[in-house]
Amino acid sequence: MANGVTLESLRQSLIRQEDTIIFSLIERARFPSNSPTYNESYVSTPTFSGSLVHSVVKETEALQAKAGRYENPEEHPFFPDNLPPSVVPPYNFTEVLHPPAALININKDIWDMYFKKLLQLFAARGDDGNYASTVASDLVCLQALSRRIHYGKLVAEVKFRESPAEYEPAIRAKDRDALMKLLTFESVEEAVKKRVAKKAMVFGQEVTLNNDDKKEKYKVDPSVVSRLYGDWIMPLTKLVQVEYLLRRLD
């Protein structure tokens, strides 16, 4: 495969990204739900409009855009409109993707999934006033999830290059269901769900020097991590793959 990217190397990267995602959830779980962070009327000044999370993410992204974050095709902003240009000298990122891929950004779905469904499953109810740190943790989670899910573009490219003759008819027919079937590997998905639950147990256990004092209490519930992958991360990664393949012959 061109540029040394193979399905195996991409799967290894997705496995490594599991660590980042699980640690980011563990960090967010240090704080309770902290609902004022997400309340549109909690702050209202001309510089901060909307919720604290909205303003802080938008402004952080603007700063990171100037620092060149979105020059990397693996990065996708949550607020892509009116981002300032990068001020850093360009780096020559290897071009693996078909150019129309740049248009695919499903961060709106990731945002809704994270705030409307996931967060309440792992953040304890409560308010400790640490709203700015809470947003900072949310953004780390969101960016890790977004990077992982948009990796679907690379996965789809490699799958297409490995067997174009299988994908082309379904692409030309715009047959989403057929594409979804072609790109799905159920045994891989089952292994992912089991591995992330196991990682959540290992990474999220209380470490003590006293071996017999082992309480089975994890910093993030392993079944929530498994559900995050099974219900949202993998379906969204596959959605990105379908969207990518539909544009692959443009």
Ligand SMILES: C=C(O[C@@H]1C=C(C(=O)O)C=C[C@H]1O)C(=O)O
């Ligand atoms: C990413 C892949 O494509 C699909 C999505 C998966 C995922 O998001 O982890 C796993 C298996 C496939 O059904 C892959 O084949 O590795």
